[in-house]
Amino acid sequence: MMSKSRIFGWFLMTVAVLLLSAGAALAKTEVVATTSAMGMLARTVGGDAVRVTVLAPPDRDAHYLQARPSMMVALRRADLVVAVGAELEVGWLPPALQGAANPAVLPGRSGYFEAAAQVPLIEVGEAADRAMGDVHPAGNPHVNMDPVRMAEVGRALAGRLGKMQPAAADTFQANAEAFARQVQEQLPRWQSKVRGAPGVVLFHKDANYLMELLEVPVLGYIEPLPGIPPTARHLESLVSQLRGHQGVVLYVNHQPAQGPQFVARTLGWPVEALPLDPPLDADAQQYLVLIDQWVEAIARGKGK
Amino acid sequence: MRSTQFFTGALAALCLASVTPVFAQPAGPVQPEGLQPFPLFGSSRQITSGTAFNPAISVILDGKYYTDNRRGEAGEIAEHAAGFDGHHGDHDHGELSRGFNLDETEIVFSATVDNYFDAMLNLAVEEDGIEVEEAYGVTRSLPAGLTLKFGKFLSGIGYINQQHPHDWDFADQTLVYDLMFGEEGLNDIGVQLTWLPKLPVYTLFGIEALQGRNEGIANTIDGIPGGLEGSLRDRSGPRLFTGFVKVAPDLGFDHALQLGLFGGGARLHQEDHEDEILQGDTWFAGFDAVYKYDAGRSYGHGNLTLQGEYLYRVKDLRVAAADDLDEIGEKEKFKQDGFYVQAKYGFAPRWTAALRLDMVGLYNRIEKDERTEKFDDSRRYSANVTFNPTEFSRLRMQFNRGDIAQEGGGRENYNQFFVQYQIALGVHGAHKF
Numbered sequence: 001m002m003s004k005s006r007i008f009g010w011f012l013m014t015v016a017v018l019l020l021s022a023g024a025a026l027a028k029t030e031v032v033a034t035t036s037a038m039g040m041l042a043r044t045v046g047g048d049a050v051r052v053t054v055l056a057p058p059d060r061d062a063h064y065l066q067a068r069p070s071m072m073v074a075l076r077r078a079d080l081v082v083a084v085g086a087e088l089e090v091g092w093l094p095p096a097l098q099g100a101a102n103p104a105v106l107p108g109r110s111g112y113f114e115a116a117a118q119v120p121l122i123e124v125g126e127a128a129d130r131a132m133g134d135v136h137p138a139g140n141p142h143v144n145m146d147p148v149r150m151a152e153v154g155r156a157l158a159g160r161l162g163k164m165q166p167a168a169a170d171t172f173q174a175n176a177e178a179f180a181r182q183v184q185e186q187l188p189r190w191q192s193k194v195r196g197a198p199g200v201v202l203f204h205k206d207a208n209y210l211m212e213l214l215e216v217p218v219l220g221y222i223e224p225l226p227g228i229p230p231t232a233r234h235l236e237s238l239v240s241q242l243r244g245h246q247g248v249v250l251y252v253n254h255q256p257a258q259g260p261q262f263v264a265r266t267l268g269w270p271v272e273a274l275p276l277d278p279p280l281d282a283d284a285q286q287y288l289v290l291i292d293q294w295v296e297a298i299a300r301g302k303g304k
Numbered sequence: 305m306r307s308t309q310f311f312t313g314a315l316a317a318l319c320l321a322s323v324t325p326v327f328a329q330p331a332g333p334v335q336p337e338g339l340q341p342f343p344l345f346g347s348s349r350q351i352t353s354g355t356a357f358n359p360a361i362s363v364i365l366d367g368k369y370y371t372d373n374r375r376g377e378a379g380e381i382a383e384h385a386a387g388f389d390g391h392h393g394d395h396d397h398g399e400l401s402r403g404f405n406l407d408e409t410e411i412v413f414s415a416t417v418d419n420y421f422d423a424m425l426n427l428a429v430e431e432d433g434i435e436v437e438e439a440y441g442v443t444r445s446l447p448a449g450l451t452l453k454f455g456k457f458l459s460g461i462g463y464i465n466q467q468h469p470h471d472w473d474f475a476d477q478t479l480v481y482d483l484m485f486g487e488e489g490l491n492d493i494g495v496q497l498t499w500l501p502k503l504p505v506y507t508l509f510g511i512e513a514l515q516g517r518n519e520g521i522a523n524t525i526d527g528i529p530g531g532l533e534g535s536l537r538d539r540s541g542p543r544l545f546t547g548f549v550k551v552a553p554d555l556g557f558d559h560a561l562q563l564g565l566f567g568g569g570a571r572l573h574q575e576d577h578e579d580e581i582l583q584g585d586t587w588f589a590g591f592d593a594v595y596k597y598d599a600g601r602s603y604g605h606g607n608l609t610l611q612g613e614y615l616y617r618v619k620d621l622r623v624a625a626a627d628d629l630d631e632i633g634e635k636e637k638f639k640q641d642g643f644y645v646q647a648k649y650g651f652a653p654r655w656t657a658a659l660r661l662d663m664v665g666l667y668n669r670i671e672k673d674e675r676t677e678k679f680d681d682s683r684r685y686s687a688n689v690t691f692n693p694t695e696f697s698r699l700r701m702q703f704n705r706g707d708i709a710q711e712g713g714g715r716e717n718y719n720q721f722f723v724q725y726q727i728a729l730g731v732h733g734a735h736k737f
Contacts, residue, residue: 057557060600066735068560068596069506069552076449076500086351091695091735098422098442099737101449101500107350117347130696134732138351156346163345227694229603229653256602256653 029164032078032105034089035062037144038115040282042082045158045175049168053078055096058277061254062088063134063227067096075100078111079164082157085114086121086141110163116141118156119149122212123205133225144277146209147291148187151180179284186288190214190295197301201242201269203251203260206276207294216298219247222259230259239266248301250294252276272297359415359425362730364470366407369723370400378706378718386679386709387640387668388483400722406431410468412730420445426468437468437491449500459490460498460510461548461566462613463592471736473609473648475702475722479662479684480642484588484617485520490568492517494542506552506562516543521586521617522570528581534625534632537583539572558600562737564592573619582636584621590614596737603653604692612645616667637671640664646686654693660686665709680709688722695733700724 029050033039039054046052053074056062062084075081075096083089097106105111121139129135143149158176162169191214199217202208205226211218219242224234242263249264249271251257257273264271274293278286372378379399383389407430414424426438440455458466464478465485477487494514501507516522522544528536546568555561567589574583592613599606619638623631642664650656662684670677688702704720 057600060557060598061602064604064735066560066596066598067737069550069562069737070554070560072500073504073506073552073554077502087732090732095734095736099500101446101451101498103445103447106444108348110345110348112348112350113346114350116351121351130694134694141351153346159345254600254602 027165029161030077030079032074032081034081034083034093035144036277036280036282037150037287038082038084039280040278040284040287041115041150041154041157041179042080043282044179044284044287045154045172046161047171047175049165049171050080050161054280055093056089058275058280059254061252063091065089065092067092067099069099071096072099075105076102078102078105080111080113080160081105083112083114084116084141084144086116086138086143087136088116088141110160113157113160115143115150115153118153119143122208133223134227136226140205140208142206142276143209145207145291145294146213147183147288148213149209150287151176151183154179182284182288186291190291193295194298197248197298198246200247200298200301201238201249201260201263203255206252207250210291210294211298214295214298219245222249222251222255222263229256235259235262239263242267246301246303248272248297250274250297270297270300272300359413360731362410362412362728362733364410364412364468364726364728366409366469366726367724368400368405368407368475369403370405370721371402372718372720374716374718376400376402378704378720381708381716381718382479382482382682382684382706384708384711385479385483385664385682386711387638387665387670388682389711408435408469410437410470416444417441437488449502451498451500453496453498454494456491456493457496458488459492459512459514459546459568460496461490461512461546461568462590462615463562463564463594463611464613465489470726470728473646473656473658473690474660474686474688475700475724476686476704478613478644478646478660479682480613480615480644480664483520483642483664484615484640485518490514490518490521490546492522492544494544505554506550508548508550510548510550512544512546512568513542514544514546515541516570516572518544518570521568521588521619522573523575524572525574525576525581528625529576532579532581532625532627533629534581534623536574536581536624537572543572544568544570558598560594560596560598560737562592562594566590566592573621574624575619575621579627580623580631581625582621583624584619586617586619588615588617590616594737599650601653604650604656605653607650607656609648610646612643614641614643616641635671635673639667639669639671641667654691656690656692658686658688658690660684662686668709679711680713680715682706682708684708696728698724698726700726 031042031050031052033042033052033054035056036054036058039052042050042052055071056065124139126135126137154176158172161172194214194216197216199219201220202218203222220238222230224231247269249260249269251260251273253273253275260271274297278290408428411427417423421441422444423441428435428437436456438457440453440457442453443451481489492514494512496512498508498510548566550562550564552562569587571585573586594611597608617640621636623634626632644662646660648656648658663681665679665681668679685705688700690700692698702722706718708716710716
């Protein structure tokens with residue numbers, strides 16, 4: 001027979017262990033990233049101190065998702081939302097946030113972080129005229145395709161995470177700096193690879209940041225206007241403009257292949273479908289590999 | 305160690321110093337010259353095109369070409385389905401005329417009011433006036449997953465009830481909602497409290513206290529019309545109370561399922577049946593299920609939505625006024641149910657096709673003191689094809705076949721044909737679940 005005090009002792013110990021383990025679990029910052037590139041950044045900067053959930057799978061166009069209840073479950077538990085921003089997720093993140101009833105992660109609060117608000121954007125202030133397609137007057141949102149901007153966003157994210165976990169603040173800064181260094185190390189190699197590349201035709205304005213970074217001209221787009229599927233007339237005019245030039249047609253895996261394939265075939269250019277986001281649980285290395293893939297593909301435009 | 309502490313302290317000081325600049329960043333575009341990091345913690349701003357204190361505004365235009373094979377009376381026939389012919393509310397929702405129709409134009413304003421509230425106003429502008437569809441405030445700072453909504457709003461019961469006509473997959477309201485709550489569904493003034501506990505599975509609980517101004521289940525009549533004798537009960541609001549639970553298991557990125565249970569009751573409901581006025585209380589209960597498949601292809605190609613709801617309603621009424629005083633107090637208990645199931649499939653990029661089956665009155669009876677009247681069920685079959693040129697415009701063709709049971713026995717059939725356009729101006733709409 002165990003004495004009462006013994007039982008009580010066991011009870012106290014169990015409670016203590018439970019509390020400690022709960023404490024250890026609580027110590028992690030719950031980060032909800034909208035896309036896998038943002039998830040990669042949170043993981044890279046936050047290391048073991050964060051737990052990352054990604055809302056949009058990498059094989060899907062983040063413009064067109066719907067606010068699913070499971071997103072609200074993730075956002076309900078979140079300490080920090082890391083979004084691409086600039087209205088990329090405008091269709092689903094605001095309703096998901098509204099449904100999540102978690103005041104800590106609303107825009108304007110310290111639990112809301114969007115990459116586009118941390119760095120200068122390109123294509124800012126273009127006419128807010130939907131006759132021009134599904135335009136983003138606030139600027140091109142696809143900052144995740146610029147590793148240098150992503151490094152900058154990583155630094156800002158380190159600051160934010162440091163505010164939430166002051167004890168680990170310098171680790172976050174060091175992680176962000178390490179990522180920025182990796183990018184800086186790769187940059188000259190990328191630049192030399194694409195030097196002399198004649199340019200690319202993209203499906204959508206989703207890789208413009210990378211082209212700007214590497215000074216590769218964007219020769220045209222497969223879609224006539226942002227968000228509008230290609231028409232035969234547009235493709236023909238694109239082809240007639242580009243006939244005699246060199247280049248490469250690049251599109252994203254989830255975009256329809258017919259238009260890009262037609263243009264490439266007619267012009268005799270190489271064509272390649274690439275992912276826009278790294279795998280769901282990607283680390284920094286996989287993100288850099290993704291950029292590598294794009295760089296290799298751009299370089300194919302130079303021909304033999 | 306000490307240096308770390310110092311560093312942390314310095315960092316904290318820097319944090320404090322930089323809090324103000326973080327939130328004081330100008331909202332205007334930043335010149336893309338050089339990459340300068342923003343303040344230490346990163347901005348919490350949201351980059352959008354239409355904010356700066358102004359509410360986000362959107363306008364949705366809706367128009368239809370309509371025709372039927374019953375000289376424009378098809379809608380009327382459905383309204384008088386056997387067993388449902390109770391309410392003669394003063395809600396005179398415009399039946400479509402044959403030919404061109406301008407349906408209501410929705411004007412929606414929404415904004416964050418302050419740290420504590422969001423608000424939204426949804427006006428339906430019709431040719432002969434403006435109606436406030438929704439006008440509510442909703443809290444944004446309550447703890448523990450609680451949200452309070454107050455004002456006029458679409459009740460959280462069921463699935464389709466919270467959708468405005470531009471969210472529907474069909475040109476018209478489901479028959480069961482139309483006959484039980486009216487074309488707008490359950491839309492009332494009051495308060496709603498929802499609770500989303502921290503659970504691994506999405507589970508939302510909600511309760512509502514509503515004024516009770518619904519033509520189908522919580523109607524009130526101002527006075528007894530001339531020629532009738534009796535007395536009407538008067539009861540202050542709130543007269544209508546509802547509750548709902550929604551559960552959505554996590555099925556990954558491709559699939560989503562939401563199941564709901566709901567119910568409600570009204571403390572006072574009055575109906576004008578011309579030769580008599582009935583009053584009493586009502587209650588209803590139902591369940592809803594929605595499944596969505598995201599094929600991951602462009603422009604909605606291959607996406608599938610299945611949805612269905614079942615509703616059961618009891619109106620426990622007695623004669624309150626009649627031309628013959630002897631009838632006063634006689635019982636008339638209405639028990640009816642109904643459901644709809646519908647499917648929408650993206651058969652090509654930007655194109656969807658949808659099918660719907662409406663059935664009402666599977667259980668359909670009026671229990672009176674001396675006898676019980678039983679009625680047949682009524683059905684409607686609908687099919688449509690919709691083209692969405694962009695997220696901001698839509699063109700739809702729809703065909704309905706109605707097979708409606710009549711109060712005195714027998715059935716009436718009709719065919720309806722709609723061509724509908726909907727176009728949205730202003731801010732980007734939300735892709736709500």
